[in-house]
Amino acid sequence: MTSPAIQALRAEHSHALELFDSLTEAEWALPSGCAGWRVQDVAQHMASTFHSIADPSSIETGNTPDVEQNAEVPVQARRDWSVDEVKAEYREWSEKGIVALAGLQEPPMADMVIPIANLGSHPMRLLGNAIAFDHYCHLRHDIGAAVRRAADLPHDPLVLEATIEWMLAGIPQMCTAALAACDTGVNLVFTDLRHSVHTLRPGAPGELWTVAPGTDDSLPICVTSAHEFVSWATKRADWRTHAQLTDQAAAATLDAINVI
Numbered sequence: 001m002t003s004p005a006i007q008a009l010r011a012e013h014s015h016a017l018e019l020f021d022s023l024t025e026a027e028w029a030l031p032s033g034c035a036g037w038r039v040q041d042v043a044q045h046m047a048s049t050f051h052s053i054a055d056p057s058s059i060e061t062g063n064t065p066d067v068e069q070n071a072e073v074p075v076q077a078r079r080d081w082s083v084d085e086v087k088a089e090y091r092e093w094s095e096k097g098i099v100a101l102a103g104l105q106e107p108p109m110a111d112m113v114i115p116i117a118n119l120g121s122h123p124m125r126l127l128g129n130a131i132a133f134d135h136y137c138h139l140r141h142d143i144g145a146a147v148r149r150a151a152d153l154p155h156d157p158l159v160l161e162a163t164i165e166w167m168l169a170g171i172p173q174m175c176t177a178a179l180a181a182c183d184t185g186v187n188l189v190f191t192d193l194r195h196s197v198h199t200l201r202p203g204a205p206g207e208l209w210t211v212a213p214g215t216d217d218s219l220p221i222c223v224t225s226a227h228e229f230v231s232w233a234t235k236r237a238d239w240r241t242h243a244q245l246t247d248q249a250a251a252a253t254l255d256a257i258n259v260i
Contacts, residue, residue, distance in 0.1 A: 003105040005128035006098065008162035012135035013094055015153050016046065019139065020087050023147065028083050033145030033236060034138075040086055041075050042142050047090035048074035049134060050097030053127070067117045067260060101128045119260055120173025129166035133230070136163050141231050157193055160226040164190065167233060167259045168198055172208040178256035179209045185219045186250040190226040200253065220247035222254060233259045 002010075020043060028040045037045070051059045052074070060077045062070030078086070104110060110125035119130075136159055144151030168188075172179070185201030199216045203209050215221075224232070224243035232239040239245075239254045 002102070003125070003128065004158060005125070005132060005162045005165075006102045006105060008132040008156070008159040009098055009101065009128055009135065011156055011159055012132055012139065013098060015139060016043075016090070016094070016135060019143070019147075019150055019153070020090065022149070023083075025083065027147050030146035033142035037075070037142075039143050039146050040081075040083060041079070042138050043090060044078050044081070044086050045071055045075050046135065046138055047086060047093055048078070049131065051089065051093040053131075054093055054096035054100045065117050067119055070117070097131070101131060104128065118174065120170060122169060126166055126169060129162045129169075132159055133163040133166045136160070137230050137234060137236075140227075141234075141236050155192060155225075155227045160190075160193055160230075161196070163230060164193065164196070164226050167229070168200075168211045170259055171200065171211060171233075171257055172203075174260050175256050175258055176208060178258065179253070182253045182256050184247075184249045184253055185209075185216065186245075186253050187215045187219050187221045188229075189221060189223045190229065191223060192225045192227060196226070220245060220250040222246075222250065233257050 023039065028038065030039050031037075032039050032042045034042055048059060048071075052061055060074050062073040064070055078089075104124040104127055111123050113121050113123050115121045139150050140153055141151075144153070179202075183202060185199060188198045188200060190196040197215050198211055198213055199219065200209060200211050201216065201219065222243050222245050224239070228237070228242035231237040232242050235258050243254070245251060245254065
């Protein structure tokens with residue numbers, strides 16, 4: 001049986017293929033929501049990510065502790081590619097990448113924890129969730145900043161569930177320094193996912209913050225949609241525009257969230 005994360009990724013893959021085939025020459029050249037990247041560069045990044053997963057030895061990759069700096073390397077190396085070359089790269093390596101990620105969904109690989117630069121250390125099965133998140137965000141919030149029909153792509157609950165699983169797993173490790181200055185936990189309530197409530201709270205002294213399903217009645221409540229959470233929790237938007245918070249004591253905690 002295909003895992004939910006791979007089902008979600010295949011759904012996003014289909015959206016990407018359809019969107020890329022529909023883009024005009026002018027739309028490919030538009031500035032995206034990613035600073036310094038055209039729509040074409042975002043698509044190239046998505047293709048390069050799959051390429052680096054399926055065969056890292058055959059593509060330029062960065063080797064710094066910062067995944068965003070590393071992502072720039074193959075994009076800049078292909079800056080002068082034609083649109084057709086970018087689309088061909090995506091078509092070839094997306095399928096290979098999905099197959100590789102599907103192979104990580106079963107034991108013993110699924111639960112093997114690996115370090116991923118400044119994203120933290122995660123079980124390998126979550127890499128499928130990570131790429132589903134990457135696609136959801138880049139298609140709707142980055143390409144979508146330039147092309148309306150990308151912004152209007154469906155908000156599939158299966159995809160959002162896979163996306164939110166990755167984001168919540170990442171917050172304690174990606175936001176360690178910022179959260180260290182905060183002392184108020186918060187309940188995150190996602191209005192577009194059924195029964196999706198999670199509690200983000202400080203860990204024991206010297207330990208990471210934790211995220212767990214359920215609510216803590218002693219903590220403030222943040223109500224938002226999972227779709228908008230993808231935007232504001234990655235600092236593409238301000239949470240104050242897209243969420244309701246019952247107690248401003250948790251405002252600094254929401255400010256500290258920055259998922260890469």
